[in-house]
Amino acid sequence: MLSRDEARNLVDRIFKMSKSPEMSANLWWQQECNTRFANNQITTAGFTSDLRLNISVTLGHKTGSTSTTEASDDGLSRAVQHAEELAALTPEDPEYVVPLGPQDYPEIAAFDEATAGARSVQLLPALRSSIEAAAREKLNASAFFDVNTTAAAIANKRGLFGYTQRTWADYSVTARTGDGTGSGWAESQSPRLGEVDSARVNSVAVRKALDSQKPQHLEPGKYTVILEPAALDEMLMFMAYGMDARAAEEGRSFLSKRGGGTLLGEKIFGENITLRSDPFDPVVPGWPWSGELPSERTTWVEKGVVKTMMRSRYWAEKTHTKPVPFPSNMIMEGGSPTLDELIASTPRGLLVTHFWYIRFLQPDTVQLTGLTRDGLFYIEEGKIKHPVNNFRFNQSVVEMLKQVEGMTAPMPVNNNRLPAIRVRDFNMSSLSDAI
Amino acid sequence: MSISRREFLESCAIGAAAVGAAGVPSSLGAALRGGKGALAPGGSPGGGEGGTPDPVFRPLTDVALETARSLGASYADIRVARYRDQSAFLRTQAEPGGTKIQHVPEVSDRESFGFGVRVLVNGTWGFAAGNKVERDEVARITREAVNVAKTNSALMREPVELAPATPAVDLYRTPFTKDPFAVSLGEKVDFLRTINDEVMKTPKVFMAMSYISCRFEHKWFASTEGSYIEQYIQRVDPGYGATAVDRAQRKTRDRSFQIGAVTGGWEYIEAAQMLESARRVGEECVERLSAPPVKPGKQDLVLLPSHLCLTIHESMAHSTELDRALGYEANFAGTSFLTPDKLGKFRVGSDLVNIVGDRILPQGLSTCGYDDDGVKTLRFDIFKKGIFVDYQTIRDQAHLIGEKASHACSYADSYASIPFQRIPNVWLKPAEKAVSLDDLIGGVEEGVLIDGTGSWSIDQQRYNFQFGGDAFWEIKGGKKGQMIDRVAYQSRTPDFWQACDGIADQRFWQNFGLTGDGKGQPMQTNEMSHGSVPARFRQINVLLTE
Numbered sequence: 003m004l005s006r007d008e009a010r011n012l013v014d015r016i017f018k019m020s021k022s023p024e025m026s027a028n029l030w031w032q033q034e035c036n037t038r039f040a041n042n043q044i045t046t047a048g049f050t051s052d053l054r055l056n057i058s059v060t061l062g063h064k065t066g067s068t069s070t071t072e073a074s075d076d077g078l079s080r081a082v083q084h085a086e087e088l089a090a091l092t093p094e095d096p097e098y099v100v101p102l103g104p105q106d107y108p109e110i111a112a113f114d115e116a117t118a119g120a121r122s123v124q125l126l127p128a129l130r131s132s133i134e135a136a137a138r139e140k141l142n143a144s145a146f147f148d149v150n151t152t153a154a155a156i157a158n159k160r161g162l163f164g165y166t167q168r169t170w171a172d173y174s175v176t177a178r179t180g181d182g183t184g185s186g187w188a189e190s191q192s193p194r195l196g197e198v199d200s201a202r203v204n205s206v207a208v209r210k211a212l213d214s215q216k217p218q219h220l221e222p223g224k225y226t227v228i229l230e231p232a233a234l235d236e237m238l239m240f241m242a243y244g245m246d247a248r249a250a251e252e253g254r255s256f257l258s259k260r261g262g263g264t265l266l267g268e269k270i271f272g273e274n275i276t277l278r279s280d281p282f283d284p285v286v287p288g289w290p291w292s293g294e295l296p297s298e299r300t301t302w303v304e305k306g307v308v309k310t311m312m313r314s315r316y317w318a319e320k321t322h323t324k325p326v327p328f329p330s331n332m333i334m335e336g337g338s339p340t341l342d343e344l345i346a347s348t349p350r351g352l353l354v355t356h357f358w359y360i361r362f363l364q365p366d367t368v369q370l371t372g373l374t375r376d377g378l379f380y381i382e383e384g385k386i387k388h389p390v391n392n393f394r395f396n397q398s399v400v401e402m403l404k405q406v407e408g409m410t411a412p413m414p415v416n417n418n419r420l421p422a423i424r425v426r427d428f429n430m431s432s433l434s435d436a437i
Numbered sequence: 438m439s440i441s442r443r444e445f446l447e448s449c450a451i452g453a454a455a456v457g458a459a460g461v462p463s464s465l466g467a468a469l470r471g472g473k474g475a476l477a478p479g480g481s482p483g484g485g486e487g488g489t490p491d492p493v494f495r496p497l498t499d500v501a502l503e504t505a506r507s508l509g510a511s512y513a514d515i516r517v518a519r520y521r522d523q524s525a526f527l528r529t530q531a532e533p534g535g536t537k538i539q540h541v542p543e544v545s546d547r548e549s550f551g552f553g554v555r556v557l558v559n560g561t562w563g564f565a566a567g568n569k570v571e572r573d574e575v576a577r578i579t580r581e582a583v584n585v586a587k588t589n590s591a592l593m594r595e596p597v598e599l600a601p602a603t604p605a606v607d608l609y610r611t612p613f614t615k616d617p618f619a620v621s622l623g624e625k626v627d628f629l630r631t632i633n634d635e636v637m638k639t640p641k642v643f644m645a646m647s648y649i650s651c652r653f654e655h656k657w658f659a660s661t662e663g664s665y666i667e668q669y670i671q672r673v674d675p676g677y678g679a680t681a682v683d684r685a686q687r688k689t690r691d692r693s694f695q696i697g698a699v700t701g702g703w704e705y706i707e708a709a710q711m712l713e714s715a716r717r718v719g720e721e722c723v724e725r726l727s728a729p730p731v732k733p734g735k736q737d738l739v740l741l742p743s744h745l746c747l748t749i750h751e752s753m754a755h756s757t758e759l760d761r762a763l764g765y766e767a768n769f770a771g772t773s774f775l776t777p778d779k780l781g782k783f784r785v786g787s788d789l790v791n792i793v794g795d796r797i798l799p800q801g802l803s804t805c806g807y808d809d810d811g812v813k814t815l816r817f818d819i820f821k822k823g824i825f826v827d828y829q830t831i832r833d834q835a836h837l838i839g840e841k842a843s844h845a846c847s848y849a850d851s852y853a854s855i856p857f858q859r860i861p862n863v864w865l866k867p868a869e870k871a872v873s874l875d876d877l878i879g880g881v882e883e884g885v886l887i888d889g890t891g892s893w894s895i896d897q898q899r900y901n902f903q904f905g906g907d908a909f910w911e912i913k914g915g916k917k918g919q920m921i922d923r924v925a926y927q928s929r930t931p932d933f934w935q936a937c938d939g940i941a942d943q944r945f946w947q948n949f950g951l952t953g954d955g956k957g958q959p960m961q962t963n964e965m966s967h968g969s970v971p972a973r974f975r976q977i978n979v980l981l982t983e
Contacts, residue, residue, distance in 0.1 A: 037589060038958055040765040044589045048564035049581045050853045052551065066622075067545040071568040081548070088544055091623035093630075096532070096539040122588040130592060144768035146958035176768040187768070252533075252643070253684040260687045320533050358771070359894045363905065363925060366688055369983040371903050371925075373896045394894070394901055394927070398983060431980075432903075432927050435774070436896035 004031035006165045009155035017159055019082040024060035026158040033151045037125045040144040042133045059085040063098035099315045102294045107164040112287035117169035117195040118151040128200035135204040136177050141211050145175040166290050171195040175203050177211035185437050186210025187376035210377040217389040226351035227428040231415040233354045241368045241399040242332045247311035256368045256400055269306045271403040277303040279329035285414045292327035336421030337409040344408050346384040353379040369398040373434045393430035488608030490667035498659035500572055504579040505556045512557040518656035518852040519550045525625040529633035530644040544622050551852040554579045558586035560596025566853035600835035600843045602812045604663035609806025611671040613702025617651040620703050625649050632715045636679045639719035647677030664811040674698035675706050679722035692722035693907050695889045698950035699800040728922040733981040737884035738974045739877050744906050746949035746967035747890045752930040753792055754863040756899035757819050759828035770956040771897025775825055777838050786823035786934030791866040794819050794829050801862035802950035803965035809856035810847040817844050831858045850961040864968035867943040877939045877973045884912040903927040925980045939973035946970050
């Protein structure tokens with residue numbers, strides 16, 4: 003582990019190697035322990051430890067960046083010297099911004115000692131129980147258990163310094179029927195290995211595999227759909243992390259207004275849509291910094307109205323306003339019903355477990371395409387009736403967030419907390435034979 | 438002012454002489470940095486096959502192999518690798534709030550150096566990797582790899598079986614004539630500036646972005662079977678694009694110069710006609726901004742190699758990966774509709790469709806001497822006359838479909854990544870009889886001609902795909918017509934390839950290198966080339982995007 007003192011020491015050594023008054027460094031140490039299995043048997047597994055030292059030297063308004071994995075004097079001095087040479091060769095950056103001085107980065111609780119010490123043997127019980135649970139139902143299970151420990155530091159020659167340690171554990175299982183007509187998936191993640199709920203992952207993946215087998219035919223069309231949090235996450239991220247002020251003000255974003263200007267302050271989503279970022283969230287902790295800026299709580303959308311856009315330091319200077327740091331998590335406010343209650347109040351619709359291969363189809367409108375995967379179910383009169391074939395969808399996220407008519411409480415998914423939502427008129431555009 | 442390649446090497450040597458407390462023996466670091474030949478071919482054609490690997494790493498790799506053996510490994514290998522990734526990027530647009538054109542550069546030159554050890558103990562794989570390339574650390578990391586294998590062998594059902602590989606002591610270098618790192622970053626940025634200036638000459642182009650990246654991989658592979666292989670792999674990747682904005686309509690369109698990446702040197706960039714094409718790219722970007730929408734419905738498509746590369750990749754290359762077909766990727770990248778029972782008999786394409794896997798293809802992005810299992814690379818058939826005849830394989834899979842040898846498709850994207858089966862260069866053979874692009878277009882009453890890649894998406898079993906493109910023209914009465922826009926097409930792999938009724942001949946064959954292909958957990962990226970000729974597909978479902 004790269005400790006705070008070791009990070010400081012490395013930074014001091016790096017900064018002493020150049021006379022340039024403007025230098026910055028980003029240090030990144032990572033240890034990863036993971037195991038993968040497929041067809042109810044472990045396939046590959048690894049334990050890796052790596053160090054990346056990213057170094058930038060600025061001469062005037064010219065910046066050169068290098069990185070090295072070698073913390074020896076030799077490795078560091080080569081990287082520093084090369085950064086100096088690059089800076090000399092590079093043209094001036096007209097968008098150069100003077101680096102920040104010392105910052106108060108928030109302390110964020112995202113590290114767990116037990117998780118940082120994990121090795122293959124700690125992952126084995128969950129893997130064994132998944133394989134056994136699948137075998138009992140004559141299913142083929144595949145899974146990935148990944149435990150990451152990261153220590154990172156940011157520093158510059160003006161005295162800015164930040165250090166953070168983080169852990170993250172992630173377990174996902176896909177269970178498939180022997181005849182390949184049913185597939186179920188579930189995932190659980192946490193900064194703390196002990197909080198990864200492998201029992202829930204197993205039971206959900208197995209149940210969905212059994213329930214989704216032999217799907218019935220359904221034609222493409224517009225349907226009311228319930229997106230589980232994982233499905234919403236996969237779509238929403240194409241929009242939520244793209245709320246950049248510069249792109250909007252330059253006319254290149256879904257937040258640009260026809261004829262000029264932006265949609266800031268305008269209601270473009272339904273009344274029930276509120277989207278925030280909170281680096282201090284205990285369940286999905288964010289990063290202490292973003293670029294050089296301290297991370298902060300931000301409300302992006304409130305009751306359907308666009309409240310804030312991400313704004314780089316350069317663009318903030320140019321537009322005479324304050325920078326808004328790029329976020330490291332997204333939290334969408336939800337409602338009170340449980341997923342079962344949301345299903346129970348649905349006269350007719352589809353339940354989407356998650357999606358696959360989402361890409362922009364038309365960035366102007368955040369129109370996306372992608373496919374349903376690992377369990378698509380038909381709901382009638384508040385009950386899950388039967389599985390149906392998978393679909394490809396072609397759907398704008400912006401339009402979708404005008405059509406939300408019900409939500410559960412937010413649940414953790416990746417680095418975000420999002421509800422399951424029920425949406426009208428979701429465009430399932432073509433059949434997918436894949437299971 | 439510019440740094441020459443020689444000066445850079447000297448600075449490395451000076452650095453290496455001053456080895457500090459971390460104790461990296463200078464010869465080791467310098468060997469992988471400076472390496473004979475690879476970084477300084479001095480203008481003479483270099484590369485190809487054969488030669489003797491530098492023994493400098495042997496004592497270190499032996500530590501891993503001996504340690505693994507002594508702890509009960511039946512097989513072990515170690516890869517020591519240094520990567521250098523240099524990137525020059527330039528964005529050009531008018532100064533915000535003004536009219537003065539300004540260039541915003543971003544340059545970096547990054548190195549990483551480390552090793553990964555793979556062991557087979559009790560029939561189970563173990564892997565571990567580290568970034569301190571020194572004796573004690575190699576021994577410690579090897580013990581970690583053995584621990585992983587021993588722990589996980591508790592859940593083993595069938596022991597790993599490796600297809601035989603002939604032990605090799607060999608040296609491989611990517612052929613190239615001009616070292617791309619010898620061209621200074623300053624010169625590279627200057628070149629990008631001339632391109633961007635030319636793109637910006639078309640009024641209404643809002644922004645131009647261009648890049649040149651060069652990647653150098655120097656790796657050593659040693660195994661307990663007696664292989665000792667040194668490889669220098671050199672890639673270059675140039676490209677640029679224009680963006681036009683219509684504020685009144687809130688519309689943004691791009692047009693790109695997509696030539697693709699190759700294994701090779703600066704000579705590829707010199708021959709690429711980047712500057713010569715820049716005016717056209719800017720003009721077509723603006724033309725696209727006001728191009729009329731496509732009329733959706735069933736239409737004939739003529740697809741250029743710049744576009745077809747991605748369709749081949751997603752539908753024909755991914756579906757024939759054996760690990761997917763066997764379910765190894767079920768939890769992420771997915772499985773395949775081409776299950777082993779279809780091998781040798783299932784028709785995917787028309788008789789015209791002949792596709793090969795190939796890691797010896799000149800300039801191919803996945804071309805090298807040996808794969809990361811230490812198997813000598815080769816070319817093999819995947820589809821013959823439309824019939825699915827073979828999979829992409831690696832050593833630990835071949836026996837699962839009754840094959841005796843690996844197809845050398847093993848690749849790890851870093852020293853810290855586990856090698857596994859990845860797509861090699863996969864390319865479409867040209868027609869044997871003379872067929873031109875005009876012949877293909879001439880046979881279309883109403884259709885769309887597509888250049889370049891845009892949006893893409895395909896399901897996890899590789900049936901249902903939907904593609905956009907970078908530029909579209911209508912075809913009417915056998916002639917290429919005006920530019921149109923908002924085009925995507927959607928089909929199903931076997932339907933689409935069986936609808937192929939015309940492909941052009943060898944004169945029209947072009948290779949396109951793709952980067953950033955993701956697969957595996959943890960995810961690794963892969964790079965490969967997909968060569969093809971213009972091809973015609975009848976009555977495909979064309980969509981109008983929003």
